[in-house]
Amino acid sequence: MFVLVNLKAYPRDPVEVAEAAASVDSGAAEIAIAPQTAHIDAVAETGVQTWAQHLSPVEHGSHTGSTLAEAAADAGATGTLLNHSENRLKLADIDGSLDAADRVGFDTCVCANNPDQIRAAAALGPDAVAVEPPELIGSGTPVSKADPDIVRDAVEAAESVDPTVDVYCGAGISTGEDVVAARELGAEGVLLASGVAKADDPAAALADLVDPL
Template sequence: MFVLVNLKAYPCDPVEIADAARDVSDDYGVDIAVAPQTAHLSRVADTGVETWGQHVSPVEHGSHTGSTLAEAVTDAGATGTMINHSECRQKLADIDAGLDAAERVGLDTTVCANNPEQVGAVAALSPDAVAVEPPELIGTGTPVSKADPDIVTDAVAAAEAVDEDVSVYCGAGISTGEDLVAARNLGAEGVLLASGVAKADDPKAALENLVEPL
């Protein structure tokens, strides 16, 4: 299982969490990545943890003030990026252009989608993975695997129907090892989570509790 910890814009210490994620990844043999704020990418990458961008803009070099250039993300040490998170939604054409930007510099990609129908649409753009995240469950502590397991199984089926090489991840409300096991049993190959680690008093303990059942 792949675990992507999105730090969003939470008031946390990105280096502390990155150190914890690196150590837990090594100790438990689970692939854990951290997606900090763009300004913190280099600091997080310097810890040795797998580092992801929270977003790349659908642009090339040029007059794009305020954009997140894919080249800058890789220069900072990231090896992957999310695209179209529910809190940073894009039109389908911009998702496609963002994927082109990521491919231009060799970034792995996970495109977020709200439901199985959207999963099928973005899978047709050939990202490395699609993450199904019902927005109403984000930050609630109630995982989609419990609230509506069919969303996960339908998302897996939707992606497979379009491109069997696109992995499906599960997000929204993930916080426990039980949630990870449930997501895996429903066919997901990874999870996205945020507050369960970023807001934890002890991020390393939270990550250990998350992956230990695997």
Template sequence: MLAINLKSYKETIGSNGLKLLEASEKIIEEYNIDIILAPQYTDIYIFSSNSKRVRIYAQHMDPIQSGAYTGHILPEAIKEAGAVGTIINHSEKKLNVEDIEKVINIAKNLNLETILCANNSVVAAALSKFEPTYIAVEPPELIGTGIPVSKAKPEIIENTVNMVRDINKKVKILVGAGINSGDDIKKALELGANGVLLASAVTKSSNFYEKLKNLAEGFK
């Protein structure tokens, strides 16, 4: 699983984002891997309308129901726009534990998948009781550094895999922070992860297809 958070990078909004989507579709055909893209909310509809096999996620959604919540992200709205899932509790958009549980329950009721982020193994294990689709462990100090967690702190991956699976064997485990190459991904998979969550390694790339191809080699 290759999950790519497009965050708020201008390089992947609108028509530029569709170039990344097109490259992702080619990589899926060539390597038979799963790819998730999480674009800006304003791009969810156009991404989902042009996607064939890439799964489109929201970057966040709020634990609210339809009503007077100016500026909030309504779960039903992202589903209506075509998203099949959402990222939850990213280090740049954190939620408290009560709201995490609410959002996951709402997602389940709407048949939306979830990537629940945690900053360490202990938190990942504790949050796995909420039964997200994926748990993504990302040490915040490595995010955006280009220093891969799979090499800098491999014990975090091993501990997360062991601790999470002791509590919930169904949840799939992603790792993130500093993932930049196929070699980084290969190492993460060898340590027991099911995939990776990354951002700038792709969004800041000058050639989306070539970058994705390099990353996809790690899944061989």
């Protein structure tokens, strides 16, 4: 299982979380951290797999305020999250951001609210898509419990378009039980944020997530 921890803009030392992730010994899970852009280099230096929270659909040039793929790669990122519910993109911009990620060889995951959006996202050719009903983000109630059919239908939707696109489960993931439930519904990874980023002991929180695997 792939576990992507999105640190968002929480007031947490990203290096502390990255070091915690690097310390977790689990052959059953692959853990990555998505810090703020300004912290990518510091997180990458810990040796943990590091993702950008966003890439802009731009090339080198006059693009003030953009997150350039090449700059994120130079800082040590190897993947990117796109179209999170807190940073929605137009379809054309998602496509452009995927092209930007492809220029630097990034792994990619496009977020979507529901199976219909998952189908559209999968058609753009990312490595993975993540189903995240926005009303459950940060709720502590995982989508695998609130509405497991959304996860099953998202897996079917992605497979109907491109069977090579992995499906991740996000929104409300906070325990190892949630991760196991997501796997049983067909997901090959999970996205989470507050369950680790707000934990008193991020290493313990991560261990609790992956130990049941």
